[in-house]
Amino acid sequence: MPDDARATAISVDQFIPAPPARVWSSLTEPDLLARWWAPGDIRPVVGHRFHLLMPGRGPVPCEVLEVEPYERLVYTFNGTWTLTWSLVAEGKGTRLLLEHSGFDLDDPGDLSAFDRMGRGWRSTVLPRLAALAAQPA
Secondary structure, three states: HHHHHOOOOOEEEEOOOOOOHHHHHHHHHHHHHHHHHHOOOOOOOOOEEEEEEEOEEEEEEEEEEEEOOOOOEEEEEOOOOOEEEEEEEEEEEEEEEEEEEEOOOOOOOHHHHHHHHHHHHHHHHHHHHHHHHHOOO
């Protein structure tokens, strides 16, 4: 792939054996979010500014940009990145699609984060979300 065609977003597709309402709660309720990713004062309200307390980084500023309950949640992360969470009902579960965009691959810090975070989302973070959402209520 030519350098100029390299993706600048991380896309992850995770099936979760739980209905969209359970997945939505895991994304938008602070106590549940803290159990699979990071503590924070998230609320699914457009314009809500919040922080996620990331290990080794401290509080990361975020702002909610879009909310479609049980279907789509979009917020900024650290001022330059955007996390787009899309939920699609599939059988008895939910197809969760995450796009983590806004990387500046000319910036060494962003390039390093881009290279690390794809693996982290796929192999650690989203599987923890799936396990939490699939637990009996």
